[in-house]
Amino acid sequence: xxxxxxxxxxxxxxxxxxxxxxxxxxxxxxxxxxxxxxxxxxxxxxxxxxxxxxxxxxxxxxxxxxxxxxxxxxxxxxxxxxxxxxxxxxxxxxxxxxxxxxxxxxxxxxxxxxxxxxxxxxxxxxxxxxxxxxxxxxxxxxxxxxxxxxxxxxxxxxxxxxxxxxxxxxxxxxxxxxxxxxxxxxxxxxxxxxxxxxxxxxxxxxxxxxxxxxxxxxxxxxxxxxxxxxxxxxxxxxxxxxxxxxxxxxxxxxxxxxxxxxx
Amino acid sequence: xxxxxxxxxxxxxxxxxxxxxxxxxxxxxxxxxxxxxxxxxxxxxxxxxxxxxxxxxxxxxxxxxxxxxxxxxxxxxxxxxxxxxxxxxxxxxxxxxxxxxxxxxxxxxxxxxxxxxxxxxxxxxxxxxxxxxxxxxxxxxxxxxxxxxxxxxxxxxxxxxxxxxxxxxxxxxxxxxxxxxxxxxxxxxxxxxxxxxxxxxxxxxxxxxxxxxxxxxxxxxxxxxxxxxxxxxxxxxxxxxxxxxxxxxxxxxxxxxxxxxxx
Numbered sequence: 001x002x003x004x005x006x007x008x009x010x011x012x013x014x015x016x017x018x019x020x021x022x023x024x025x026x027x028x029x030x031x032x033x034x035x036x037x038x039x040x041x042x043x044x045x046x047x048x049x050x051x052x053x054x055x056x057x058x059x060x061x062x063x064x065x066x067x068x069x070x071x072x073x074x075x076x077x078x079x080x081x082x083x084x085x086x087x088x089x090x091x092x093x094x095x096x097x098x099x100x101x102x103x104x105x106x107x108x109x110x111x112x113x114x115x116x117x118x119x120x121x122x123x124x125x126x127x128x129x130x131x132x133x134x135x136x137x138x139x140x141x142x143x144x145x146x147x148x149x150x151x152x153x154x155x156x157x158x159x160x161x162x163x164x165x166x167x168x169x170x171x172x173x174x175x176x177x178x179x180x181x182x183x184x185x186x187x188x189x190x191x192x193x194x195x196x197x198x199x200x201x202x203x204x205x206x207x208x209x210x211x212x213x214x215x216x217x218x219x220x221x222x223x224x225x226x227x228x229x230x231x232x233x234x235x236x237x238x239x240x241x242x243x244x245x246x247x248x249x250x251x252x253x254x255x256x257x258x259x260x261x262x263x
Numbered sequence: 264x265x266x267x268x269x270x271x272x273x274x275x276x277x278x279x280x281x282x283x284x285x286x287x288x289x290x291x292x293x294x295x296x297x298x299x300x301x302x303x304x305x306x307x308x309x310x311x312x313x314x315x316x317x318x319x320x321x322x323x324x325x326x327x328x329x330x331x332x333x334x335x336x337x338x339x340x341x342x343x344x345x346x347x348x349x350x351x352x353x354x355x356x357x358x359x360x361x362x363x364x365x366x367x368x369x370x371x372x373x374x375x376x377x378x379x380x381x382x383x384x385x386x387x388x389x390x391x392x393x394x395x396x397x398x399x400x401x402x403x404x405x406x407x408x409x410x411x412x413x414x415x416x417x418x419x420x421x422x423x424x425x426x427x428x429x430x431x432x433x434x435x436x437x438x439x440x441x442x443x444x445x446x447x448x449x450x451x452x453x454x455x456x457x458x459x460x461x462x463x464x465x466x467x468x469x470x471x472x473x474x475x476x477x478x479x480x481x482x483x484x485x486x487x488x489x490x491x492x493x494x495x496x497x498x499x500x501x502x503x504x505x506x507x508x509x510x511x512x513x514x515x516x517x518x519x520x521x522x523x524x525x526x
Contacts, residue, residue, distance in 0.1 A: 047310040051328055054313070065314055067418060074415075152337075155330060181526045184447075188525075262451075262525050263444045 010252045014076065014084040023086040023101045025248035027120065032257055034075070034186075035250035036063055036115040037227045038085060039234055040103075040243035043068040046112035048155030049234065053114065055152035059161055059229035061117035061185045063255075069109035075253040081113050087246035094238030103243055111243075116227055118250055119164060121186035121257045122179070129179045131172050134213050141210035141248075142166065144226050148200025149191070151229065156237045162228040163191060165204065167219040176222060185260040192223040199223065273515045277339065277347040286349045286364045288511035290383065295520055297449075298513035299326055299338070299378040300490040301348060302497055303366075303506035306331040309375035311418030312497065316377065318415035322424055322492035324380035324448045326518075332372035338516040344376050350509035357501030366506055374506075379490055381513055382427060384449035384520045385442070392442045394435050397476050404473035404511070405429065407489050411463025412454070414492065419500045425491040426454060428467065430482040439485060448523040455486040462486065 006022070007013055010030045016022035026035055041049055046068070053060035064073050071081045083102040090098040090106060100106075119142070123133055135142045142164045149161040168176045173193060181189040192199050204221060205212050209228060215221055231244050245251060269285070270276055273293045279285035289298055304312055309331070316323035327336050334344045346365040353361040353369060363369075382405070386396055398405045405427045412424040431439045436456060444452040455462050467484060468475050472491060478484055494507050508514060 047313065050310065050313050050317070051330070054317070054325055054328055062317055065317055067314070178526070184525060262447060263441070 010076065010254050011078065013252050014079050017086050018080065018083045020101050023249070026086060026250045026252055027248060030252050031124070034063070034253045034255040034257055034260060035118045035120050036075070036253055037118055037230070038081070038088075038243070038245040038251055039114040039116065039230055040111050041114070041234065041239055042241060043110040043112055045156070045237070045239055048157055049114065052151070052154035052157040052233065053116070053230065055154055056229070057184065058188055058191060058225035059151065059227065061187060062114065063117050063185060064115045066113040068112050070113070071107070073113070073115060073253070075115065075255050076251070077254065081251070082107050085245050085249060085251050087249040089244050089246050091235060091239070091242040091244070093240060094235050099246055106243065115251060115253075116230060117183075117186035117260065118227055119187055119224065120250070121260055122183045122224070124257055125179050125183060126176060129175060131168060131176055131179070133166055135166070135211065138213070140213065143204070143207035143211060143213050144209035144228055145201045146208045151233065157233050159233040159236055161191070162208070162226040162232055163199070163223040164210070164226040165207075165221050165223050167213060167215040168222045170218055170220050173220050173222060180224065182261045182263060184262060187225050187227070190222050191225050194220055196221060273339065273517050274341065276515050277342050280349050281343065281346045283364050286512070289349060289513045289515055290511060293515050294387070297326070297338070297516045297518040297520055297523060298381045298383045299516055300381055300493070301344070301351075301506070301508040301514055302377040302379065302493055303374050304377070304497065304502055305504060306373040306375055308419070308500070308502055311420055312377065314417035315414070315420040315496065316379070316493065318417055319492070320447065321451055321454060321488035322414065322490065324450060325377065326380050326448060327378045329376040331375050333376065334370070336376070336378060336516070338378065338518050339514070340517065344514070345370050348508050348512060348514050350512040352507050352509050354498060354502070354505040354507070356503060357498050362509055369506065378514060379493060380446075380449035380523065381490055382450055382487065383513070384523055385446045385487070387520055388442050388446060389439060392438060394431060394439055394442070396429055398429070398474065401476070403476065406467070406470035406474060406476050407472035407491055408464045409471045414496065420496050422496040422499050424454070425471070425489040425495055426462070426486040427473070427489040428470075428484050428486050430476060430478040431485045433481055433483050436483050436485060443487065445524045445526060447525060450488050450490070453485050454488050457483055459484060
């Protein structure tokens with residue numbers, strides 16, 4: 001389905017996902033509405049993962065957690081978390097085994113759903129502030145790197161923080177910090193400015209995930225905590241069963257980006 | 264022990280608590296450092312209570328959660344949560360049974376510790392902004408009220424929100440909103456301005472907790488979510504065993520109030 005034919009209303013977009021008529025990336029859909037990362041884990045791992053998110057709010061900004069077996073987030077009344085994302089990834093014992101467009105047949109009443117904030121919210125805020133983003137204008141994936149910054153462990157969950165990097169013109173770095181600080185529910189302020197080696201990144205030209213991007217002489221690499229972190233951390237614990245969204249295929253909520261602004 | 268003889272350093276104040284040499288309220292002690300509310304619950308209630316806090320960040324701003332059996336918060340390295348508060352209250356089946364100066368003999372390895380932000384942080388910020396607080400200048404307890412605002416339930420935990428009220432001069436209400444918005448980790452922005460009846464408060468002169476306070480003609484009653492909420496909610500679930508701090512006898516951390524500012 002061509003993007004220009006798609007509705008802009010979150011509930012109508014979710015309805016398309018529900019019947020399998022939308023299974024493409026959600027970037028740019030329903031502008032102004034919050035999109036969320038998804039992590040689904042068995043109940044017996046839920047307390048530790050909730051604790052991990054509470055201790056690592058920058059990579060893991062919790063938007064909503066559902067009790068075991070619940071499937072309708074209050075961020076999207078009438079929705080069903082088992083069908084209303086375009087694509088899901090299923091992991092067994094930490095290994096990615098399937099990519100599917102719904103998880104109805106995989107659902108169990110012991111599963112706990114976590115929704116986490118997504119960089120789309122702060123990228124929109126940056127763009128509205130006149131700060132251009134090269135990966136957006138080039139239509140590529142943002143560059144992501146595994147750092148030497150440890151997350152704060154919780155139970156079985158631990159591991160290094162993953163960051164995304166955006167080159168920002170030196171005259172706009174301060175403004176970029178201010179604008180993204182307003183959205184702690186979407187990774188918030190940068191975790192590092194400048195020297196990549198200081199956080200254990202050897203070569204900006206070779207990201208661990210996503211695509212490389214040019215950095216000009218008058219630009220500073222700016223690093224934000226990345227939503228890949230909780231997925232990567234959860235995966236290393238090799239849970240017997242786990243579901244996440246497929247990269248870029250987010251859950252579109254009824255909450256507005258403006259609702260996440262702290263001030 | 265007279266307040267003027269006390270140290271101003273958090274770790275030294277905790278050391279006094281530890282040996283029973285400080286068992287008085289902590290208001291005004293260690294200025295600039297974060298003080299925290301304490302809730303200790305058995306492990307089998309911990310996920311639901313953590314979820315409750317996540318869903319009600321204004322009354323229940325989580326600062327730190329310890330795994331079951333752990334006693335040393337990272338907010339205060341070297342401390343012991345069983346002894347380093349001036350006074351504790353013990354509840355059995357939801358009934359307050361004892362007030363003690365340490366809980367060493369009551370500790371069990373299945374207990375989970377929650378530390379929540381406290382209004383002292385935002386009150387200090389208001390005072391530094393030139394906004395006077397009558398209960399502080401009068402040396403009384405802040406007025407607190409049970410409202411008709413429901414909290415967002417989680418598992419067994421539900422109930423009405425409790426608020427604190429401070430009369431603010433009409434010229435300073437906007438600034439009071441701005442200043443406290445910076446501290447979501449300490450209840451954050453007000454939840455209501457003006458008409459008490461709109462949130463189910465019949466008589467401002469008769470608070471449910473704390474002391475009444477004069478409201479002058481040029482002042483607006485301003486309401487903030489209150490840390491009594493989680494205690495009250497936890498109590499209504501009648502957990503077999505629960506510990507909280509004694510009102511006003513907080514846990515003094517090594518974190519600085521400025522660390523809680525989001526921007």
